[in-house]
Amino acid sequence: MKLNNKILMILTGLSLGSAGCKDYLDEISVSTTTSDTYYTTAAGYNDLVRSCYPLWRTITQERDLVLQGTDIFTGSQWNDGASVQNAENAYDATLNSNLQSLQTLWTYLYQEIGRCNTAVTRAADVTGMNEEELQVRLAEAKFLRAYAYFQLVQQWGDVPMPLTETVTASKKAERVASATVYAQIIKDLEEAENVLPPVASDYGRATKGAAQFLLARVHLTRGWNFRQSLGGSNADFKSALDYADKVIAAYPLANKYSDLFPQHSKNPLQQGNPVQNDKNPEIVFAVQYSDNILTNENPLVNTTGNNAHSIFGGQVETVPGNIGRTSDYNRHQEKQTVTPAAYRMFDPRLDSRYAWNFVAAQYALKDQNGFHPSKTDNSITIDIKKGDTVILFRPWNDPALPAEKGLDVGGVKKYAVYNVPDYGEPGEPTGFNDRFIHPMMWKFWQPNIEYGDAFGTTDQILFRSAEAYLIAAEAIVKGATGGTLGGAEVYYNRVLDRALGANAGAEPYMAQKPGEVASLDSVHYRATAATISIDMILDERARELMGENMRWYDLKRTGKLIERTKAMNPWTKLRGELDDHHLLRPIPQGEIDLSSPSIEQNKDY
Amino acid sequence: MKFNLQNRVNWCKIMRITFSQLLIAFTFTSIAYAGTADGQAILDRQVDLSANSVSLDKVLKKLEKSADVKFIYSNDIIDASQKVSVNAQGEMLKAVLDRLLIPKNIRYRVVNDCIALSYDDLQGPLKIPLPEPPAYLPSVAPRHIVTGTVADQEGNMLVGVTVQAKAGRNGAVTDASGRYSLEVPSPNDTLVFTYIGYNRLEVPLNGKTTLDVKITPNSQSLNDVVVVGYGTQKRKDLTGSISTVSSKTIERGNPVSPLQALQGQAAGVNIAKTSSLPGADFQIDIRGLGSINYDNAPLVVIDGNMGGDLNTLNPSDIASIDVLKDASATAIYGSRGANGVIIVTTKQGVTGTVRITYDAYIGMRKTAHLPDMQNAAQWAAANPKATFTATEKAMVEAGRSTDWIDMITRSAAMQTNHVLAASGGTQKVNYYFSAGYLNQDGLTQGINYKRYTLNGNITTQLNKVLKAGFNTNYAYSVQNTGSMETIRSAFRARPTGVAYYDEVLDPSESSDVEFKGYALWMGINDHQVINPLIESYDGNQILETKLSRFSARGFVELTPMKGLSIRSSLSTFVYGNGVGDYRGTFTKTNLGTAKPTASHETSSQTSYTLDNLLTYKLSLANKHNFNLTVLQSAYKRTDERYFISVKDLPYESKWHNLGSAGTIVGVESNLEERALLSYMGRLNYGFNDKYLLTLTGRWDGASQLAEGHKWGFFPSAAFAWRLVDEPFIRDLGVFTDLKLRFSYGIVGNNVVPPYGTKATLVNTAYDFGGSTAFGFAPASIANRELGWEKSREADLGMNIGFLNGRISADIDVYKRNTLDLIVQQQLPTSTGFGNVITNIGKVQNKGLEVTLNTVNIQSEDFKWRTTINFSTNKNKILELYGGNTTADVGNGLFVGQPLRANYDYQFAGIWQLADSSHALEYKQKAGNVRVKDLNNDGKITADEDRVILGSEQPKWMAGILNSFGYRNWDLSFMIYTRQGAQFRNAMLSGTMGEIGKGRYNALNLNYWTPENPTNDYYGLNNPGPYRSAIYYQDASYWRVTDITLGYAVPKTALDRWKIGNIRVYAQVMNPFVFTNFVSFDPEYNSSTYKDDLPSVNFTFGVNASF
Missing domain, CATH: 2.60.40.1120 (Carboxypeptidase-like, regulatory domain)
Structure with missing residues (x-):
């Protein structure tokens, strides 16, 4: 039959057609390309090295293990007083291998290393790329890899150290001796320093100066030779000083301390639109942010904006005259908060850094009539007007007398007045606040940005030359000689005098015992060749570099972590459990569970 | 069907031919010579006629005139153009018709004034010739x-x-x-x-x-046809393990989804819901888990169309569901059938009848089985350190409490369903069409599910050797889940808060804002939870998922000679999904300040399968029966996705004017393609109908697997012995059925997503000095060795029937070893990568399945039948990484233990005051969660003190269905149980389990205080370091799934209305649940996010057919 024949022909055709295609099972990915084909090209290799940068946003936002549990930083739970603090400050049984912040930081750092390793491994296979450019990109990857390993080795000691691209699934995670890790870090950095240009093709990429700066920090750390395990010697201090001098020569200090950070008014109601410029000659290397929504806060490509504006407490939404969740006060959350002692390390009058670091007054953002300041006497009412001061924080060395306090506690002021000893010791709650209030650390406060956690658009500085001065000072105190500028006190006082501004040369005073909040005894902190000490340098680092991603490392390096933290961090002090084994963090349980054979845990965890 | 009414003037009243746009209800059913007196009179009329080689219709026209009668017939049945010759002078009409029509196998009968013509029977032209009709004789016999x-x-x-x-x-x-x-x-x-x-x-x-x-x-009728892969077999000839669920069972349960109907009906099939949201998916596995990270869902074949979605199929359209379980049964589907196969046969038209059915119900759902939450007084007592506003204090002092869950609950959540179907057929064409509508309200405002279904199939015999068919299935559903946060917010919001802005004593304390009379922060000074009534406020936040699922299949089948058929079919699926997400200003996202945000995602899946199938049946000497099936198949699937997300919408345009947004937050798209090529052969051999053998071999080539590892060969063999046909058994006179089955086979699984073998890249974004710096980072490790996961399965089964079929049972035991298990293996993060897709080890599933059908009472008036399904499965890992390791803690894999095992510290009660010094040794204190120090070394260590606590996989499951019939009444109830599954309770591990934390409301648990030294739950805000140990709970349960009472309206009452039958029924669903699991529903592990409240449903319905 005709019809049947036709059908038969179609069937035959279909079966031949479908079976005949030899490439029917070939897999071609249109949406995503693969590393094997892409990274061999110039464009692909450039994209690979570019991808080595963004994780630094995430890594530097992991501050729990870098700032907290130190003399000047603590966690969020001021309001819980003694009962609970987070593990990083309590150093108790909860600081164990299951602590989330350990796994997070570990994972991000190794993810970064994985990308850098790919760039290091693939460099040989790239075709069609300018050789000089290729070498510079490779050097960038080495620099970034070294920086990641430097953080790992400081936190955990001996760590796994893959140096080539991971191409097969492996469960191995063998720890490599810290000294070997340091040797590798220095090797990578020296190779990078040789190749990297003084000025990068794109602002924000690694430069020769960045490599020198990191070499200074690494040598300084190795020189201290933690537990004699880093392979360090006194020669390291000399290297640290030499590299610091190179950085100092190339990167002049900014005129004012405040020039380095987002410009803002002290009062959210008078913010205006200050001009922001985050490119200052003092800056050696910074994590880059921008106001481009596609690259700056976009979960779709896993990028985040700067969150430094929003995570340094304390709490502001609970005070009267507040209008809730808005960006006026930058959503200050109590995630990273300073200890009471930190306020007492400054001369509030002479040192410009005090005013730039802390909020001294909080203002009402709206009218609030008939407000009851007292919880006990309901007859007292205040009409708060928008812009009125609601809370005033007195300098540590000029506490308010009872009569100078607010109506809430029997004083006369129409606002609450707090002295430093009141922080964390609130007594009876009042109408102004029944939380445990303390001044915000507002150094990174950025006006006019969207309300939320991580919408900051200004760069986060990682290396700047002010720190190079303090590295040099520390190296000299530890015996290095031949500093270009002179003795340790010269380097130290340069940084201090910039902060004193018009008062340069004056003798600023800090609390003699910052941890004892009731004591008004003071001591000046200008250095002389006779007085300069590691503790003075650490105090100055606290003032100059507060919140800039390094405190725990500074204290650990100098062997001062236990002493200073127990003296100044009330929660660590209260627990009294911080001891020598805490100088190395526990290896995250996830890594132990996933590795085979299991990676060895640090002692006493 | 076109009817030829020869005479349009004289209408045949009694025939009641009804036309409608959809169908013509008309039947030629019983065929007989005229039997009534009136009919005889017509046939006795005298006619004159002379016709030589004239077409039949012309002859009939002449006879109409001559005898004053009307003929009625269908052109589809009667070939009226055939030439006939007849001569008659004054003969009786009957004699002429006999002479004219009977040799042509055309029958006639008189219906009032009409004479209706039809073929002799409905099977086509007569197979057995009638004796020669009398030439001219009035009917004397x-x-x-x-x-x-x-x-x-x-x-x-x-x-x-x-x-x-x-x-x-x-x-x-x-x-x-x-x-x-x-x-x-x-x-x-x-x-x-x-x-x-x-x-x-x-x-x-x-x-x-x-x-x-x-x-x-008789649901177990041995002559029933069971659908097997690419064909059918009689139940008695089966060699594999197949469970069948009939349409009656599916319809009885009144399910929204066919999967709901399957639960507890087929042994070995584990079905659980994933949330209480209307329209939510079910998860399903057959005979335990084979895969770890990948889908364990079986292949769904709907009318031969592979890869269907059961959830959007209208249950009313289903004629039967066959579940293929063992390797021999699924082997024919090769890798696509590795997780078992569910074959759905939709209803087909029956030749010769036109049938219209209408099924409808209306139901109401009420919240039920809710966990107990703290009230204001309890919360205040449990959270002494919390910050209370004046409003909250006033609430507590006045003894008032806000029941947020009650406030967000609809007074009546309605559910309605309508299905209209028409089916029928003629000699050459069968058809079935249906349309369905379902509307289900959520228990809370803003949650709703609507489904529209259209189904149609038609099969036609084009000529003697050629048959063609076409079926389509379309489902369109709109699921609106409102805010995903509504339920969680209602469980989190403190009972000390207030709903209405007017009730907030001092709005400035909580910075409260009014929205439609509601207080955004409920007078609570903790801005994490927004008022659940604002969350659920109609249109304030919308999450709408629209699914459009179209499937179609066409085939042509040639039967060039007896026993041989060649069929070619093309199946396609076109799935379109659209997900719109709109969040107004007063939502948790925008917090009453930011402008609305919206996003829309469009994704599609299109696939086709081309099958060329040859079957050849041969019977030799009436003893040897051969059935050979050969298949060549090609499958291709394409997935596409487009996504755009914006913020700062100027007005409430939902996602329908994304271009007006102030900012585009993100744009994404991607494409995934996969292909499978297959060749298959199957031979069924039966000797004397007693010894049955099935041999199957299939070669599959999958695009997702690595180069050089793409092709796999999967053979299987099965043997069955029908003992009941052996004389020595038959002579016992006990068994009505007795059959032994054994099968062994290898099936493959290529569940991995495409591009798993490639080292793919991921986009990164950064800025250099304010200029964008996008990059590409390595995203995965290439696995250039990724190959087939293979399962070897042996199945031993028995079918028994005795007591004249009143008791029948199917029993199966099986063992399946899966080798080269494909796993998304997590790697130590120091490798720089999270995970890699790899073949890592061996997993075993072994189990027992019993299905028991009993007719307990069978009398004229009263019937009682019971069906019991029982299955147990034991799952364990046999080997990992080539035997090199016994435990991969990070991936939760332990040799000798089941997949999805829970591994943690072992809960040992709560530290009591009396044990304080002991607790201190463990750096703990009274009120903390106490865990076992298993190695008694005086400290709790991760590697020594964690153990396997249980597994999410159930140990056994059973479904028991009892049906009773008394005259026109029917009553049935279904009991379902799942035993031995252990969950890490998501409510306890969420904020509802945080006792005394001072922020959110919590479950009303028996928590420890110095005055209440319980071992149930830890002290206020005092879990200690091992809180997680308290989360693991046994999620075993017994459930009365439904109780249904029906009444069939007696025939006598219906005859007046010419209605075939009507049954009305009342049903209550989910009336009783017995469990110790603290959550919504022990069937799934709810975290309250993205969920609706659990409910009990009351339904009234009607089934009618005409």
Whole structure:
């Protein structure tokens, strides 16, 4: 039959057609390309090295293990007083291998290393790329890899150290001796320093100066030779000083301390639109942010904006005259908060850094009539007007007398007045606040940005030359000689005098015992060749570099972590459990569970 | 069907031919010579006629004039163009018609003033020739006509029942009213009634001329046709393990999804819901888990169309569901059938009948089985350190409490369902069409699910050798889940808060804002939870998922010679999903300040399968039966996705004006393609119908696997022995069925997503000095060795029936070892990568399945039947990484333990004050969660003190269905149980389990205080370091799934309205749950996010057919 024949022909055709295609099972990915084909090209290799940068946003936002549990930083739970603090400050049984912040930081750092390793491994296979450019990109990857390993080795000691691209699934995670890790870090950095240009093709990429700066920090750390395990010697201090001098020569200090950070008014109601410029000659290397929504806060490509504006407490939404969740006060959350002692390390009058670091007054953002300041006497009412001061924080060395306090506690002021000893010791709650209030650390406060956690658009500085001065000072105190500028006190006082501004040369005073909040005894902190000490340098680092991603490392390096933290961090002090084994963090349980054979845990965890 | 009404002036009143746009209800059902007096008178009319080689229709026209009658017939049935010759002068009409029509196998009968023509029977032209009709004789021999009706036990009239006289060759089929009429050779003949799915019934006439009978269903009828891969077999010839669920069972449970209907109905099939949201998916696995990270869902084949989605199929359209379980049964689907196969056969038209059915119900759902939360007084007592506003204090002091869950609950959540279907067929064409509508309200405002379904199939015999068919299925559903946060917010919001802005004493304390009379922060000074009534406020936040699922399949089949058929079919699926997400200003995202945000995602999946199938049946010496099937198949699937997300919408345009947004936050798209090529052969051999053998081999090539590892060969063999047909068994007289089955086979699994073998890249974004710096980072490790996951399965089964079929049982034991298990293996993060897709080890599943059907009571008026399904499965890992390791803690894999094992510290109560010093040794204190120090070394260590606590996989499951019938009444209830599954309770581990934390409301648990030294739950805000140990709970449960009471309206009442049958019923679903699991529903592990409240449903419905 005709019809049947036709059908038969179609069937035959279909079966031949479908079976005949030899490439029917070939897999071609249109949406995503693969590393094997892409990274061999110039464009692909450039994209690979570019991808080595963004994780630094995430890594530097992991501050729990870098700032907290130190003399000047603590966690969020001021309001819980003694009962609970987070593990990083309590150093108790909860600081164990299951602590989330350990796994997070570990994972991000190794993810970064994985990308850098790919760039290091693939460099040989790239075709069609300018050789000089290729070498510079490779050097960038080495620099970034070294920086990641430097953080790992400081936190955990001996760590796994893959140096080539991971191409097969492996469960191995063998720890490599810290000294070997340091040797590798220095090797990578020296190779990078040789190749990297003084000025990068794109602002924000690694430069020769960045490599020198990191070499200074690494040598300084190795020189201290933690537990004699880093392979360090006194020669390291000399290297640290030499590299610091190179950085100092190339990167002049900014005129004012405040020039380095987002410009803002002290009062959210008078913010205006200050001009922001985050490119200052003092800056050696910074994590880059921008106001481009596609690259700056976009979960779709896993990028985040700067969150430094929003995570340094304390709490502001609970005070009267507040209008809730808005960006006026930058959503200050109590995630990273300073200890009471930190306020007492400054001369509030002479040192410009005090005013730039802390909020001294909080203002009402709206009218609030008939407000009851007292919880006990309901007859007292205040009409708060928008812009009125609601809370005033007195300098540590000029506490308010009872009569100078607010109506809430029997004083006369129409606002609450707090002295430093009141922080964390609130007594009876009042109408102004029944939380445990303390001044915000507002150094990174950025006006006019969207309300939320991580919408900051200004760069986060990682290396700047002010720190190079303090590295040099520390190296000299530890015996290095031949500093270009002179003795340790010269380097130290340069940084201090910039902060004193018009008062340069004056003798600023800090609390003699910052941890004892009731004591008004003071001591000046200008250095002389006779007085300069590691503790003075650490105090100055606290003032100059507060919140800039390094405190725990500074204290650990100098062997001062236990002493200073127990003296100044009330929660660590209260627990009294911080001891020598805490100088190395526990290896995250996830890594132990996933590795085979299991990676060895640090002692006493 | 086109009807030819020769005379349009004189209308045949009694025939009641009804036209509608959809269908023509008309039947030629019982065929007989004229039997009534009136009819005889018409046939006695004298006619004159002369025609030589004239077309039949012209001859009939002449006869109409001559005898003043009307002929009625269908052109589809009667070939009216055939040339005939007839001459008559003054002869009786009957004689002329006999001479004219009977040689052509055309029958006629008189219906009032019309003469209706049809073929002799519905099976086509007569197979057995009638004796030569008398040339010219009035009918002298007495004609024995029997009429009557056929109904089921409940009195529902059955359409399409075949009625035959045992001695004669005549047959009839019941019409839409269940009526038949049949001429029998002798008044003492015996009538035989047969109907698919029912017991054969023989009734001696003993001279009766009317005979009304009832036939009883037999779900395990051995002659039933069971759908196997690419074909059908009689149940008695099966060699594999297959469970069948009939349409009756599916319809009885009144499910929204067919998967709901399957739960507890097929042994070895584990089905659980994933949330209480209307329209939510179910998860399903057959015979335990094979895969770890990948889908364990079986292949769904709907009318031969592979890869369907059961969730959007209208349950009313389903004729039967066959679940293929063992390797021998699934082997024919190769890798696509590795997780088992569910074959759905939708309803088809029955030749010769037109049937319209209408099923509808209306229901109301009420919240039930809710966990107990703290009230304001309890919360205040448990959270002394919390910050209370004046409003909250006033609430506590006044003894008031806000029940947020009650406030967000709808007073009545309605559920309605309507299904209208028409089916029928003629000699050459069968068809079935249906349309369905379902509307289900969520328990909370803003949650709703609507589903529209259209289903149609048509099969036609084009000529003697060529058959073609086409079926389509379309479902469109709109699921609106409102805010995903509503339920969680209601469980989190403190009972000390207030709903309305007017009730907030001092809005400045909580910075409260009004929205539609509600207080955004509820007078609570903790801005994490927004008022659940604002969350659920209509249109304030919308999450709408629209699914459009179209499937179609066409085939042509050639039967060039007896026993040989060649079929080619093309199946396609086109799935379109659209997800719109709109969040207004007053939502948790925008917090009453930011402008609305919206996003929209469009994704599609299109696939086709081309099958070329050859089957050849051969029977030798009536002993050797061969059935050979050869297949070549090609499959390709494409997935596409587009996504755009914006913020700062100027007005409430939902996602319908994304271009107006102030900022585009993100744009994404991607494409995934996969292909599978297959060649398959299967041979069925039966000797004497007693010894049955099935051999199958399939080669599959999958694009997702690594180069050089793409192709796999998967053979299987099965043997069955029908013991009941052996004389030594038959002579025992005990068994009505006894069969032993054994099968062994290898199946493959290529569940991995495409591009798993490639080292893919991921986009990164950064800035250099304010200029964008996008990059590409490595995203995965290439696995250039990724190959097939293979399972070896042995199945030993038995089918037993005795006591005249009143007890029947299927028993299967099986063991399946999966080798080269494909796993998304997590790697140590120091490798720089999270995970890699790899073949890592061996997993075993072994189990027992029993299905028991009993007819407990079977009397004229009262019937009681029970069906029990029981299955148990033991799953364990046999080997990991080539035997090099016994535990991969990070991936949760332990040799000798099941997949999805829970590994943690072991809960040992709460530290008591008396043990404080002991607790201190462990750096803990009274009120903390105490865990076992398993190695007694005085400290709790991660590697020594964690153990396997249990597994999420159930140990056993059972479903028990009892049905009772008393006259026109039917009552049934279903009990389902799942035992031994352990969950890490998401409510306890969420904020609802945080006792005394001072922020959110919590479950009303028996928590420890110095005055209440319980071991149930830790002290206020005092879990200690091992809180997680308290989360693990046994999620075993017993559930009365439903209780259903139905009443069939008696036939006598319906006859007046010419309605076939009507049944009305009332049903209560989910009335009782017995469990110790603290959550919504022990069936799934709810975290309250993205969920709706659990409910009990009350339904009233009607099933009608015409």
